[in-house]
Amino acid sequence: MTLYSVIFYALAALILVSTGLAITRRNLVHAVVYLIISFFGSAMLFYLLGAPLLAALEVIIYAGAIMVLFLFIIMMLKVEGFEEPFFPIRQWIPAIGMCLVFIAAGTLMMIGDPDSRIPLKAAVAEPVFFGHYLFRKHWLAIEIVSLLLLIAVVAVLYLGKNAGKKTLR
């Protein structure tokens, strides 16, 4: 057991515990804060698995932008008085059904690939090299994704405008 694998298991425990706490919180702000901890853990995991650029982007985009957006919306909508039925029994049946399918597929995949027991060798993708690779091999996909983000901005603006009109009426 090397130092890296100890770090991996510690990070995995951190991620799983904080995500588990996040999905069972009744208070939405607590859930978001636990999820930020989980995403920081994921960022460190990305760094461990040799993706420093993605680790930085995970902190900036996931823990920074997306979670702050969630916090803004939670503060904007006054949802304190909303009593949510907590894990209703009717919802458990589809959840457990999907879990069983997922576990069956996962075990089949593990059994079908015995090579996956070999420990991974540590390697790092330098950000410069990775950026060159991304823009040389995937330039079209980058353009499409940027277009997608632009479309999302337009859609959000449109929705926001319409929502404003509805409240005025």
Place this chain on the structure above:
Amino acid sequence: MMIVPYSHVILLAGILFLMGMFCAVTRRNLIMILLGLEIMLNSGAVAFIGAALRWQHLEGQAIAIFILAIAAAEVSVGLALIVCAYRRKGSIDPGAYN
């Protein structure tokens, strides 16, 4: 320096995905459903980066970057829809919209 077997990374990603799916399916709150979707997308990124390390190929990391971008777009549109729905019905319970 060896890290861990690839199957452990996949196991971590799988458990994360299951947690996100549980959150999305069992919670009765639109914001928590969206949070569950975020957890699922993140677990996908973890699996892709583990795969990139296993096959020593950058393709997985490129896909992970696209997952990040799509998560950002998805969450902005989703939250705008939630605000829209909240202004119409005054509730974020998905059962209140039918």
